[in-house]
Amino acid sequence: MHPYALFTTALICAATAGCSATKKPASSPPLETVKPDPPAALPPDGASKAKTIDWSAFDSASVRNPNDGALRGGVPLPLTAPGLRFNPERDPNARYGTVEMVRGLVAAGNRVDQELGGLPVTINDLSYAHGGPIPHHRSHQSGRDVDVLFYQLGPDGKPIESVGAFFDRSGAGVDFRDLADPSDDVALQLDIPRTWLFVQALIEDGGAQLQHIFVAEHLRTLLLDYGRAHDVSATTLTRFAEMSCQPGYPHDDHFHFRFFCAPDDIAEGCRDSPPMYPWQRQRLKAAGVRPLPLASKRKQAKAKIVTHEEAREAAGPLDAEVERWLELRKQWIDPPHPGRTYCP
Numbered sequence: 255m256h257p258y259a260l261f262t263t264a265l266i267c268a269a270t271a272g273c274s275a276t277k278k279p280a281s282s283p284p285l286e287t288v289k290p291d292p293p294a295a296l297p298p299d300g301a302s303k304a305k306t307i308d309w310s311a312f313d314s315a316s317v318r319n320p321n322d323g324a325l326r327g328g329v330p331l332p333l334t335a336p337g338l339r340f341n342p343e344r345d346p347n348a349r350y351g352t353v354e355m356v357r358g359l360v361a362a363g364n365r366v367d368q369e370l371g372g373l374p375v376t377i378n379d380l381s382y383a384h385g386g387p388i389p390h391h392r393s394h395q396s397g398r399d400v401d402v403l404f405y406q407l408g409p410d411g412k413p414i415e416s417v418g419a420f421f422d423r424s425g426a427g428v429d430f431r432d433l434a435d436p437s438d439d440v441a442l443q444l445d446i447p448r449t450w451l452f453v454q455a456l457i458e459d460g461g462a463q464l465q466h467i468f469v470a471e472h473l474r475t476l477l478l479d480y481g482r483a484h485d486v487s488a489t490t491l492t493r494f495a496e497m498s499c500q501p502g503y504p505h506d507d508h509f510h511f512r513f514f515c516a517p518d519d520i521a522e523g524c525r526d527s528p529p530m531y532p533w534q535r536q537r538l539k540a541a542g543v544r545p546l547p548l549a550s551k552r553k554q555a556k557a558k559i560v561t562h563e564e565a566r567e568a569a570g571p572l573d574a575e576v577e578r579w580l581e582l583r584k585q586w587i588d589p590p591h592p593g594r595t596y597c598p
């Protein structure tokens with residue numbers, strides 16, 4: 255286990271409504287979430303077949319809320335596909351989502367691969383096969399949430415396999431590896447063009463129906479500035495600006511994406527949190543359905559969340575450079591963005 259990933263992940267999970275976790279659970283998932291065999295049409299390793307997957311063969315349904323819900327007919331994200339990999343450090347039981355979301359992720363990874371090459375995007379947790387509470391996350395219960403690591407560049411400026419490192423206002427970060435050993439640190443840079451294109455692909459995918467992009471405010475600014483300086487449609491830029499925000503704790507080491515209920519899931523009880531954007535209202539109107547408000551959250555929907563103190567304790571000794579970066583991080587953990595509020 256990468257100690258740094260554990261530390262940052264636990265910090266994130268301590269304070270967010272939907273968070274990353276990069277740790278395989280020590281115990282088995284609850285009985286009701288044990289995965290079925292993946293459907294025959296979608297092999298766990300989809301590397302050679304991702305382009306020919308017949309997504310219409312799947313019929314999933316996201317039920318209730320992201321923070322108190324279930325998933326029927328959950329579709330497993332391929333462990334690998336062109337331009338995409340499920341994080342090999344993660345619990346593969348936590349890679350199920352709605353067909354709309356999984357298809358959208360595969361398509362976005364593939365688009366970046368086709369247009370810019372480089373290494374695959376690294377996908378962290380989705381939901382369990384049947385949804386429900388999942389360790390380290392408050393949401394991720396109904397197959398419509400996913401954590402995605404940023405594309406990253408190594409010290410030579412070339413793509414490097416993504417890790418759960420956090421990035422500062424200039425897009426610089428460090429893979430600390432052993433947190434107590436300053437000699438093994440690797441300097442990283444946020445790969446803005448590929449990271450932007452992945453998000454752009456999700457936004458422009460009408461079938462995926464992205465709702466939220468949870469990301470730290472300073473990284474949102476870097477991405478938005480990049481999009482504005484390049485050949486991106488005004489609609490995509492406006493939607494990115496509206497959908498993206500920093501939650502109560504900054505997502506400075508990964509994205510958390512949330513997708514809307516697919517129109518045909520609403521009749522099965524799928525419920526969206528606000529906001530409901532005008533373009534989504536139009537989609538639903540065209541499909542002849544009306545959105546349902548969130549259901550009241552049930553007690554049993556709670557998952558085990560690691561506290562900041564537990565995370566710090568588990569991380570053990572830290573070298574001076576790690577301490578320096580954690581101090582730096584406080585600049586954007588507290589409300590750092592005049593004029594914009596935290597996510598609703």
Ligand SMILES: [Zn+2]
Pocket residue numbers: 272273274391394399400401509510511
């Ligand atoms: Zn998350």
